[in-house]
Amino acid sequence: MKPTLLTATFLAAVLTATAGDPKPVDVTIYLCGDNGAPSAVEQSARATVNWMFGKVGVRTAWRVGEPQKGAGQPSRAVVVVKFAAEAPAGVPKSALARALPFSEDGAAITVMYDRIRFIAGRSNREAPILAHVLAHEIAHVLQRTNWHAQTGVMKATWDGQDYDAMERAPLKFTTTDVELIKAGLTILRASR
Numbered sequence: 001m002k003p004t005l006l007t008a009t010f011l012a013a014v015l016t017a018t019a020g021d022p023k024p025v026d027v028t029i030y031l032c033g034d035n036g037a038p039s040a041v042e043q044s045a046r047a048t049v050n051w052m053f054g055k056v057g058v059r060t061a062w063r064v065g066e067p068q069k070g071a072g073q074p075s076r077a078v079v080v081v082k083f084a085a086e087a088p089a090g091v092p093k094s095a096l097a098r099a100l101p102f103s104e105d106g107a108a109i110t111v112m113y114d115r116i117r118f119i120a121g122r123s124n125r126e127a128p129i130l131a132h133v134l135a136h137e138i139a140h141v142l143q144r145t146n147w148h149a150q151t152g153v154m155k156a157t158w159d160g161q162d163y164d165a166m167e168r169a170p171l172k173f174t175t176t177d178v179e180l181i182k183a184g185l186t187i188l189r190a191s192r
């Protein structure tokens with residue numbers, strides 16, 4: 001199956017899951033920065049992220065730009081993702097992104113898209129890799145930990161087999177990942 005077909009399948013799943021359902025979203029993700037992915041890659045990655053979180057009962061929504069200071073937030077959790085050309089100081093060369101789970105303001109997640117493009121090489125993997133990088137870092141922010149799982153989305157470092165697998169279908173969150181995400185969202189719900 002070609003990646004474009006997979007993407008279409010995820011999109012259909014997301015649309016089916018949200019059609020006619022008035023429940024508010026759990027997480028709003030703001031995308032900003034000047035070194036983002038091509039539009040088609042970003043759209044595909046967003047659909048995959050929605051699908052990955054939807055699978056574990058977490059509803060996501062997207063905005064472009066930065067959250068307005070002082071404005072009411074549309075969901076319990078707000079995550080800001082900045083696409084940066086330069087890695088923040090102290091981030092290892094091998095890292096594709098960095099999350100600051102305890103950041104109160106500013107960009108909680110920084111994605112170095114050039115590194116994703118480099119890992120993808122000439123393959124069609126940019127969108128699935130971006131989706132997994134976003135899902136991984138967003139989960140860190142929701143979990144409020146730097147916890148890593150042995151397998152799946154929250155593995156500390158993906159290997160070649162993981163990249164092969166994520167091109168076919170999204171990797172999974174482990175049971176512990178999901179428990180931590182749910183616990184984090186409960187805390188965020190109480191604090192709003």
Ligand SMILES: [Zn+2]
Nearest residue numbers: 136140148156
């Ligand atoms: Zn991590």
